[in-house]
Amino acid sequence: MSRISKTIASLQEQGKKALIPYIVAGDPSVPLTVALMHALVAKGADIIELGMPFSDPSSDGAVIQLGAERALRAGTTLSDVFAVVKEFRTQDTRTPIVLMGYLNPIEYMGYEAFATEVEKAGVDGLLIVDLPAYECDELFAAVRPKGIDTIFLVAPTTSDARLESICKNCTGYLYYVSLKGVTGAAISDSKAIEDKIGLLRDITPLPIVVGFGIKDTESALKMAAISDGVIVGSALVERISHLAADQAYSQEALGTTVGLIGEIREAINTL
């Protein structure tokens, strides 16, 4: 069983929901990203999604685009993303890490080299936003033997036929996109999401977590109630945008920056 599956199974045993924050690696700097990850875990994060910055993030809204731009301006490369994970792993071997991003930087590194680095750094899962199930075989052939989970998005627009091929390729958890749009937009119809998750439960035993548009305790409570967990990205990246790359912050100050995660943890623990 992978570290991701173990984590979610243990949460389910305790009747708890998974809390998965997303931040961009290198935003605002590589050392601060590592410190922020520890702060997130201290506030109750179960899994961390770490964004691999890309110059053209066409599935992301303005907040995460700007986060990626800050990271790239700071010179963050894919090797730096692995360095972040390695550094984090020196103190935390328990919290699963999922790398989320776009395909081109991986293509340029080469699939085999990427798979080797992923394993060496201690990454647990991958979510490549612009790599649909029918194009994934080659990359997955490289990463699967390393025991890496391959996570997929399911959108409100996903057809039943596609659901099947996605579920066949997806491991770890299924990421349900709450809305039609990009990251950071607002959720409008939670009943429709509940219905769709109901449908997904009939098709797959995979844990289902909800992301896109979860920005406060209220939206987190609603979505956690109908799923196995929630992903919080833009709301967090927006708060991180106020940090300066060249300044030192105490762990306490960083805890305040990611305080939202603590509030959401408390809220969803009441479910």
Added chain:
Amino acid sequence: MSELKQDSRNAQPAADQFSGPDDHGHFGRYGGIFVGETLIAAVEELDQVYSQLSKDPAFWAEFDKDLKYYVGRPSPLYFAERLTAHYGGAKILLKREDLNHTGAHKINNTIGQALLAKFMGKPRIIAETGAGQHGVASATIAARLGLECYVYMGAEDIKRQSANVYRMKLLGAHVVSVESGSRTLKDAMNEALRDWATNVDNTFYIIGTAAGPHPYPKLVRDFQAVIGREARAQSLEQYGRLPDALVACVGGGSNAIGLFHPFLRDTEVAMYGVEAGGDGVETGRHAAPLSDGRPGVLHGNRTYLMSDAGGQIMETHSVSAGLDYPGVGPEHSYLKDIGRVNYVAATDKEALNSFRELTRMEGIIPALESSHAVAYAGKLAATMSPDQFIIVNLSGRGDKDIHTVAEIDGIQI
């Protein structure tokens, strides 16, 4: 060579190296569908609709009717006699796409995609634009069909192409200034993809070039192939044979693939795609991914790209906004690899020079994009004999560029 021989060659079964793409949009290893999950259903639906309609003669009859009565096709194949004498060597013939309604080849594609939007019942269209020609063509067709239209344009390009911005507004389109990234065509395309993901139920995305996720590279090519079909027939009619060479500029590559595609099986016709060499390919400041890039994935397809060593898309440099794009249509990547088309580059300076030559010698002001093709054709013609001839795709007219050229000349107009 006889016309008959050409025709029998075209009649052979389609399953050869030029029959792509496959069902998932691959031209060899290029193309495909690389978009976020929210958009997959939309591109799959478009693929289904297009597969069905493209087999329906009534669809093509409507397309042809619009091209004839609204666009003004066929566009002439014109012998540029003074330009030929100037360069020396092979005859230079211009395929006059600049004479189309709205002033460029872009309208051929928007007519076709608007027919698809109409069939699919989408009341809202969106488009990305670089030089503004595709934006104007989209705004035009939206006005004609009474559709709501949003055009995404990089803030940098809005500055360079203010006349086209105003044309779009006159036509009733909303022009959205894109401030992210390098604030040019690639960023406009990102923003259009975000809009599409958000408004996927009521919106049709009219992609302006032969790139993007499948089925766009295929359908844009099919709509632009009218250029090559006409040129082929005109060549046979006016000169009794096929041309020795074809030359077209390549940004995303829609005018080039439109000219080339109907000739691909005519092995005796040489083809040259001319990329934007900017300050010179050797300087790194250019927009020539086929000349100096490597394959990667951007905007829904695998193709040659200009990325840094870490796979981040690089800023491109070209005097021509319409060629200022770090990728290229996937079919061009394939045609490069199999060696059917030669991809070369012309610098800003060469293009500006040809812009002036064509204007002064033929009384035709070409778009800066098309000037790249003219520049290379001049060099090529000089190496060929006077009994040979070259067809150059004059993809657009240059009215939109007069401010850019005036500024380079230090003139305020």
